[in-house]
Amino acid sequence: RRAAPATAAPPLAPRSAAMFSCCCAGKEAAEFYDYIVVGGGNAAGYACKEFVEQGISAGSVAVISAEPGLPYERPALTKAYLHPPSAKVRARLPGFLTCVGGGGERQTEEFYRKHGISIVHGRVTSVDVATRRVIVDSENVFSYGKLILATGCRTRKLGIAGDNMQGVHYLRDEQDAASLVTALEAAKPKSKAVVVGGGYIGLECTAALLGWDLDVTVVDLDPRPLARLFDAGLSSWIENEYTTRGAQFLKGESVVEFVPSSTGAIGGVRLQSGVEIGCDLVIVGVGSVPNAELMNGALRMAGGGFAVDASMRTSDPNIFAIGDICAFPSQYGGGERRCEHVDHARKSAAQAVKAAMGKSPDAYVYTPYFYSRVFEYTDSPIVFNFFGDDSGEIKTTRRGTKSIGAIWVKEGKVVGALLMGSPGPSADDASKLKALIAAGPPADSVEVVFQKFDL
Numbered sequence: 001r002r003a004a005p006a007t008a009a010p011p012l013a014p015r016s017a018a019m020f021s022c023c024c025a026g027k028e029a030a031e032f033y034d035y036i037v038v039g040g041g042n043a044a045g046y047a048c049k050e051f052v053e054q055g056i057s058a059g060s061v062a063v064i065s066a067e068p069g070l071p072y073e074r075p076a077l078t079k080a081y082l083h084p085p086s087a088k089v090r091a092r093l094p095g096f097l098t099c100v101g102g103g104g105e106r107q108t109e110e111f112y113r114k115h116g117i118s119i120v121h122g123r124v125t126s127v128d129v130a131t132r133r134v135i136v137d138s139e140n141v142f143s144y145g146k147l148i149l150a151t152g153c154r155t156r157k158l159g160i161a162g163d164n165m166q167g168v169h170y171l172r173d174e175q176d177a178a179s180l181v182t183a184l185e186a187a188k189p190k191s192k193a194v195v196v197g198g199g200y201i202g203l204e205c206t207a208a209l210l211g212w213d214l215d216v217t218v219v220d221l222d223p224r225p226l227a228r229l230f231d232a233g234l235s236s237w238i239e240n241e242y243t244t245r246g247a248q249f250l251k252g253e254s255v256v257e258f259v260p261s262s263t264g265a266i267g268g269v270r271l272q273s274g275v276e277i278g279c280d281l282v283i284v285g286v287g288s289v290p291n292a293e294l295m296n297g298a299l300r301m302a303g304g305g306f307a308v309d310a311s312m313r314t315s316d317p318n319i320f321a322i323g324d325i326c327a328f329p330s331q332y333g334g335g336e337r338r339c340e341h342v343d344h345a346r347k348s349a350a351q352a353v354k355a356a357m358g359k360s361p362d363a364y365v366y367t368p369y370f371y372s373r374v375f376e377y378t379d380s381p382i383v384f385n386f387f388g389d390d391s392g393e394i395k396t397t398r399r400g401t402k403s404i405g406a407i408w409v410k411e412g413k414v415v416g417a418l419l420m421g422s423p424g425p426s427a428d429d430a431s432k433l434k435a436l437i438a439a440g441p442p443a444d445s446v447e448v449v450f451q452k453f454d455l
Helices: 042-053 074-078 109-114 174-186 200-211 232-244 342-356 427-439 446-452
Strands: 031-038 061-065 117-121 124-128 133-136 140-149 153-155 168-170 192-196 215-220 248-251 255-260 266-271 276-278 281-284 288-290 305-307 319-321 326-329 369-374 382-388 393-398 403-410 413-421
Touching: 031 042, 042 061, 042 117, 042 342, 074 174, 074 200, 109 117, 140 342, 168 174, 174 281, 192 200, 192 276, 200 215, 200 232, 200 281, 200 369, 232 248, 232 393, 232 403, 232 413, 266 281, 319 342, 382 427, 393 446, 403 446, 413 427
Parallel strands: 031 061, 031 140, 061 117, 140 319, 168 281, 192 215, 192 281, 215 248, 305 326
Antiparallel strands: 124 133, 133 140, 153 288, 255 266, 266 276, 369 382, 382 413, 393 403, 403 413
């Protein structure tokens, strides 16, 4: 037990909260760490990476995670994890532990052991900001010098009849993905699947299911796929690619009930229009909800998350927030915005760690970046890269038969840009897109703007 920062490395294996005998009544000193990271997802893994790069001493950092394993690259769950058996690449742990997605080391147990970072498995039930204490599983107590909140998001549930029925899948963690793969392995060819939602998660899952030789119908409340980012032209392009590969779309429809089969498992979905679609499997991807309830009003909120400054510091100078749950100062239109994307999770984690360690990093200036890679198990994958602000007027251009480009224009300047195609933009193209947005050139035709940046 420590009442002050330790210099010795923690035990060799990740620890559960039950292994600590701590008391919140003050009879014994709480387990102390200079830095505690709450959450065990992408952002937590990249925070640990940054701590190591900044030369943190052994025994100074603890990660408290409600998930059973180590931090991993969550985007893999809707991509290579769901690839069919015929695919050359099928993601499985520990292969996609952080930080392989960002070009870094694969952080296995040995990484955390080597650098003296404690992994505590348990759920943080409360935080006492006055005493700087974290309560885990309502009984185990840890105290901190600086706290980094990295609790991420949870899936948004439909909240309708049959939501927890066998065969209805929500996808957020590796256990969810493993359960889905088990169901896919048991499915017969041409089994019927319904995907609820036509956004990122829905379309990535649809692409995977088609590879398992299922009949897939996408039910989307929006009038077109990826409606939050794309205009009608871009949505039409991506929808055509999917329908050509066998997907069906029901747009402007919502699922109001999951209908059981004679066995009690999923047998169909009932739509708002009254139509019932028979199916053997359902995936729901209708967005996420930030896990921002933990602090119970102790921190200033904005945009559904914790308001932070340009160093990721919250309204409490000893607490930082990163990833999905932080609302940071935006260079686009001012104000504060959240960003639910792995790129921001990685970069905000590094920013917060530097600030927490007193390194005084430059102000966080983030260019939003969105991407998707689907049908990678085929010889005709679809890839898109987007950089910048998505609130301007969209102008598009066809780039041959299998590619499309677009710019977003606001106040006479290009503020956003996208390339999408099969096989899609290269890494060099993505770098040029990012440079285009950094330059913010005057608006012109899409062809002229792209030509200026050799795209």
